[in-house]
Amino acid sequence: MIVIEEIDHIGVTVSNLEDSIEFYKELFDFELVEKITNARQAFIRVSGILIGLYEVEGYTSQDGTRNHLSFYIDEEDFDDAVEEVRSRDIPIIFGPENIRKGQSVVFLDPDGNQIELCYPRMNI
DSSP states (O other): OOOOOOOOOEEEEESOHHHHHHHHHHHHOOEEEEEEGGGTEEEEEETTEEEEEEEOTTOOOOTTOOOEEEEEOOHHHHHHHHHHHHHTTOOEEEEEEEETTEEEEEEEOTTSOEEEEEESOOOO
């Protein structure tokens, strides 16, 4: 058996590294940790979450995929977060909807990757 300690990072494929870095920095306040230009990849971090962005020319997320990043946010911040997404004309594809005694909204990053904001946490 392999013993996993925790997730190191989550990899996300993007078509334009610079645009994606800006998107995540501007919307979520991610900081750029490392950029490896010759490998067309970068690592960004916020609140202990590390995401690797991997550039693939011509990439777009597949229609019908359920792959997504899900970020927990505080209930008190939910409505403001939804308004921030709307104010930036980011496409919302689900919600806001009531789920698990809380709410969820799902929207798309510049490459069609799904991002969910939700509360409460999944406590399974």
